[in-house]
Amino acid sequence: MDHETVPAADGRRRIARTDVLLADPRLGEAAGRLGRGVVKAAVVAAQRRARAGEIPPEAVADAAVESLPATASGLRPVINATGVLLHTNLGRAPLSDAARDAVAVASGATDVELDLETGRRARRGRSVLAALLERVPQAEAAHVVNNGAAALVLAATALAGDREIIVSRGEMVEIGDGFRIPELLAATGARLREVGTTNRTTPDDYAAAVGDETGFILKVHPSNFRVTGFTQGADVAELTGLGVPVVADIGSGLLAHEPLLPDEPDAASMLKAGAHLVTASGDKLLGGPQCGLVLGQEEPVRRLARHPLARALRVDKMTLAALEATVRGPRPPTGEALHADEAALRERAERLAARLRDEGVDAVAVGTEAAVGGGGAPGVVLPSAAVSVPDAYAARLRQGTPAVMGRVEDGRCLLDLRAVPPDRDGAIAGAVRAAAS
Numbered sequence: 001m002d003h004e005t006v007p008a009a010d011g012r013r014r015i016a017r018t019d020v021l022l023a024d025p026r027l028g029e030a031a032g033r034l035g036r037g038v039v040k041a042a043v044v045a046a047q048r049r050a051r052a053g054e055i056p057p058e059a060v061a062d063a064a065v066e067s068l069p070a071t072a073s074g075l076r077p078v079i080n081a082t083g084v085l086l087h088t089n090l091g092r093a094p095l096s097d098a099a100r101d102a103v104a105v106a107s108g109a110t111d112v113e114l115d116l117e118t119g120r121r122a123r124r125g126r127s128v129l130a131a132l133l134e135r136v137p138q139a140e141a142a143h144v145v146n147n148g149a150a151a152l153v154l155a156a157t158a159l160a161g162d163r164e165i166i167v168s169r170g171e172m173v174e175i176g177d178g179f180r181i182p183e184l185l186a187a188t189g190a191r192l193r194e195v196g197t198t199n200r201t202t203p204d205d206y207a208a209a210v211g212d213e214t215g216f217i218l219k220v221h222p223s224n225f226r227v228t229g230f231t232q233g234a235d236v237a238e239l240t241g242l243g244v245p246v247v248a249d250i251g252s253g254l255l256a257h258e259p260l261l262p263d264e265p266d267a268a269s270m271l272k273a274g275a276h277l278v279t280a281s282g283d284k285l286l287g288g289p290q291c292g293l294v295l296g297q298e299e300p301v302r303r304l305a306r307h308p309l310a311r312a313l314r315v316d317k318m319t320l321a322a323l324e325a326t327v328r329g330p331r332p333p334t335g336e337a338l339h340a341d342e343a344a345l346r347e348r349a350e351r352l353a354a355r356l357r358d359e360g361v362d363a364v365a366v367g368t369e370a371a372v373g374g375g376g377a378p379g380v381v382l383p384s385a386a387v388s389v390p391d392a393y394a395a396r397l398r399q400g401t402p403a404v405m406g407r408v409e410d411g412r413c414l415l416d417l418r419a420v421p422p423d424r425d426g427a428i429a430g431a432v433r434a435a436a437s
């Protein structure tokens with residue numbers, strides 16, 4: 001027998017049985033809150049650690065209690081210190097407190113399809129649709145689906161069917177993780193009619209392609225890359241006179257022009273330019289929940305909303321609640337991060353670094369460059385500030401509670417504050433302290 005396993009094998013006999021541990025009042029209370037399965041898994045993991053000699057047998061109950069998750073879901077909260085405002089792997093836009101409160105209310109039984117005044121059935125999502133139309137008066141009607149891709153699929157299915165969608169070769173884009181807009185559209189049974197070239201497409205190219213088989217013209221915002229040099233594209237305004245609907249996929253979800261992102265298209269401007277429909281994501285620059293927005297003229301929006309496929313793409317009540325609170329409520333975290341003042345970010349970084357240095361931690365404030373991310377605003381640099389700590393902390397910060405996700409650059413772990421709400425600075429200090437000890 002291996003020398004080292006002897007003490008562990010001895011200790012094994014002293015490790016309490018699962019049913020005995022589950023009788024611990026703290027674990028009993030947790031079972032009521034999180035479910036017996038979740039608590040049992042924590043107990044079994046703690047017993048395994050004791051068997052491996054990582055913790056003493058008498059510490060198993062405490063270790064199990066300590067390792068209990070905050071909720072019965074495997075999703076853990078993460079502080080986004082990556083400097084990427086919309087981090088796809090962190091679930092894109094974080095919701096505002098107003099949206100979280102709305103979700104909490106809507107998660108119970110709610111009047112999503114009921115008029116409490118009359119007691120009769122009411123239109124699902126009526127108040128969020130009204131909120132969208134208030135914010136974008138250029139739209140006659142609105143509809144909400146599961147995500148931006150679903151909005152495109154519904155538009156293709158309802159407006160083109162098996163006919164043609166005219167799209168520029170310069171706008172045949174991959175949105176990420178291998179998902180390509182042309183393939184998505186082709187999957188609906190519509191035929192893609194490519195016009196122009198990668199770098200240049202003129203209004204005449206579109207005009208020459210329009211015919212009896214045209215379902216609509218699609219303008220896709222190349223949201224995650226830039227083509228520069230000898231380029232030309234056609235604006236929506238140059239295409240609306242061709243006698244077929246023009247659908248503008250703006251991606252980002254900006255409802256109105258954002259001066260900080262001058263090249264990012266917005267719904268109001270596209271509709272003003274004559275687009276019949278605009279499609280967008282809810283969890284990018286709008287800063288709301290994952291969903292897809294369809295805004296535009298009454299007739300095409302109604303065709304989408306009444307299509308049988310709409311039922312398969314419909315959003316749940318919590319999404320409707322979060323979206324409405326995002327649209328009506330205070331500026332969500334994504335907007336706050338975008339508008340954060342550079343000097344204020346620097347000051348926060350310096351204060352945090354000084355505090356950590358006082359405790360003996362190797363931390364310095366540095367200037368950084370943050371980005372919008374989430375496949376939006378390519379090339380836009382947002383000046384920012386970070387606390388720079390040893391790169392060996394990166395994994396410990398990621399695995400801590402709360403998890404802190406920074407980015408490793410030139411052998412240092414940078415905790416960029418632009419996407420971190422100021423009230424989380426204390427949590428970052430605590431996390432770094434724990435990683436350093």
Ligand SMILES: *Cc1c(COP(=O)(O)O)cnc(C)c1O
Nearest residue numbers: 147148149175221223250251281
């Ligand atoms: C992000 C994006 C999409 C896809 O939207 P999802 O909400 O991720 O489904 C489609 N088109 C453009 C231009 C985008 O930027």
